[in-house]
Amino acid sequence: MFSQTVEYALRAVCHLAYTAPGSSTTEEIANSTKVPMAYLSKVLQGLARAGVVKSQRGVGGGISLVKSPEELTILEVVNAVDPIVRITTCPLGLKAHGKNLCPLHKRVDNAMASVEEAFKSTTLAEVIAEPTTSIPLCEFPAMRPTNDPE
């Protein structure tokens, strides 16, 4: 239901939230998130174009979040790479419907609205702070991603 790209982007910003406000290299993120590095690079470029992350070239460079994890919502990340497009006019182009969606499309749009709302109300900070035995991206409890090359 959500694209691979969305999944990869969320993992990446999750890693970056751990190291924020510092930066991580694409390789570090790729290792920690188990995303193919070359493809991750493209995803990160998309996030950079959308202003979610910024990149710094050269030695000591890498990728970092533009906002703090407290200010960054899941929705912003999702919309940066694969936007949730709400239904605003009849997909069949029926003029009589126009912006007045029929019950079918109203329900489909409501489903998207609920996802949008859930994602809008969750920040990255909440995701990484939530007490749990399953820490995002971490194989072992109570152990968080580091920048050490494994």
Added chain:
Amino acid sequence: MFSQTVEYALRAVCHLAYTAPGSSTTEEIANSTKVPMAYLSKVLQGLARAGVVKSQRGVGGGISLVKSPEELTILEVVNAVDPIVRITTCPLGLKAHGKNLCPLHKRVDNAMASVEEAFKSTTLAEVIAEPTTSIPLCEFPAMRPTNDPE
């Protein structure tokens, strides 16, 4: 967020709900739903394989719903062509997580769960019966799809 195929399938069963328990030809459905006929044919084959619709070849044949619109949910239609797959184990394959999803994936899964729930609790009968000026698939209010070739 939802595939074209899902959209097409929903339109098609919506048309069939109008003509239920009678059948419609693929061409009639294609015209009423504005879905390319050849592709719709494939979508309907998928719905038939999943047991949502049944087909009858030959003169006077066509496609009809297996269940009544009262018994058929949107979810069954969606799952027939492009299933909503819930996250049951860690997508990274982290053994420590297993079925205990991390906060990130729990939220993504919750979003899918809300969609699943919304779709599960809506029948086709509700969709076509809801009073509105925008009648599904119909260009004009108070005028419903017919089997008349336009």
Added chain:
DNA sequence: AGCAAACAGGATAAAAATATCCGATTTGCT
């Protein structure tokens, strides 16, 4: 200046989703 780290971006490839075409088969009707 020279070198190594690191991202940028184009070219390419592979796979999946979307779409079209057409001959084969089934079926009802006369």
Added chain:
DNA sequence: AGCAAATCGGATATTTTTATCCTGTTTGCT
């Protein structure tokens, strides 16, 4: 039997998504 209405299913094409590779550019360090 013959014909026309319909679906079935295989082949093919197109577009999008996912993925890989490689060269170029930027940057910090010595």
